[in-house]
Amino acid sequence: MPSFHQNPYEVVIKPPTSSQFVDVKELIRFRGLLRSMSSRQVRAEFGDLHLGIFWVLARPLLMTVIFVFFRRVSNANIGASVPYAAYLYSGLILWFFFTESVSRAAASISTDGALMQKVYFPRLLSPLSSILAQLSGLAIASIPLFLIMGYYGLVPGWNLMLLPVVLLQTMLLAFGTGCLFAALATLSRDWERLLSLLLYIGLFVSPVIFAPDMLPKAAQSIHMLNPMSGALLGFRATLFSDYVLPANEWFYSLLFSGVLGLVGVYAFQRAERTFMDRI
Template identity: 30%
Template sequence: MVNTFKEVKAYRQMLISTIRKELRSRYKGSFLGFLWTFVNPVLQLTIYSIVFPLLLRNNQENYPMFLFVALLPWIYFTTSVQISTTSIVGNANLVKKIYFPRIILPLSVIGTNLMNYIFGLIIVFPALLITGVSLTWHVLWLPLVLLVETIFILSISLIFSALYVRFRDLEHIVSILVMVWFYLTPIVFPIDIFPAKVEEAMHYNPMVPIINSFRDVLLYGRAPEWSSLLYSAAVGIVLIIVGLITFKRCEKSFAEEL
């Protein structure tokens, strides 16, 4: 693990350059260009805000913001995991031609989507204020919550990106997994609509404390529930160790498998 960190540090300029390149090229040639960073989540917000209150007969106060502060970190999670899964295979020519720490590839995907989330806050903060939400000093916990989510995203991304080189069906499995995961996480509904036993079981989903923490610091103006957030952080750290071990073992045969 220490060697991996040293390698990433040594190749940090490559990581930064890759993220910059991805940010510039993601919407290159499109009419709206960089504005798609804001348009995509706003369109999803609009659809969910109209459809789900009708389907669920949801009377959640300030539902658009209840949804929005959870939707953006969820997009960060799903986009990072899905793109990271194919990041090694998608850069096969680069992997086979030159040496660099292969972990740079999933890291660059996560870094790019992290920047997109941060840009999305340009909409979130004004929207909260416009809808009457008072931001408190607890918003300062936001970087910590984001760090916990990023650790969890990295752990999943390392495992999936390494395994996908050998098991190409994993891409389809991940798509299904993400879809199911969405409905096991209180993005479009409050978790307390479920019976007590179901609600208790859902808290074992590491994304539940993370999403709840985003709502706590942004929407409700309070500190995260530390014990729950610590659980998500612990799961992320354990999985990151598993992910690093898996990635390093698979990395040796990347060129052959590709």
């Protein structure tokens, strides 16, 4: 980062104002730090544990086995247009990527709080890096996905090109939610409990283990209000060629993510300022 280091520059320290939003230039200047913060978390995730990779895979794989078994014995109609194991597993890994990202980002002020009191860095790097770090888990978890897809002879179509877009949208949603709850967590621990409840229930009300077609028409439109619905369906559409991309639902999800991202960042910055003063 040459601009930062070779040129002396001027920093103006002023009281924070609401109009002062994210300093994007500064975030770019600190991209090296973002990298090292993320890789630090990846190392913590896999370095300290002897079975790091196993723990990442165990949850979605075991749940897939259990739900596939249930469906078999109950002969339930899930409404998925692709083999259930592939549908379920792909949903689970995106869902767990989302929930892990949200909960890590929501805990960022409390985990990096000690650091924030000692050294200056753009505070948003903290939730941002915890979400980026989760990509490593997603990458590992997608290896069994490829095997499952190979087993069923599923191939992605041209929609695969949209995979990064869908992932970015999911990350934006996780970032907004994470920032908002990180801010709320500085107020009271009630919000932490609320978040874990939401994330737990979310698994069952989002189209992870079932497909929207299973639901009656009225329930379908309500269920699409959940911003993760569009993301989950969009994710499948980029993976499986014969899965239709639900454009409207996904754009709603994107819009929701964008708004929540702004609200989250605003709340995070407000909370971080007051949090620093409480020490």
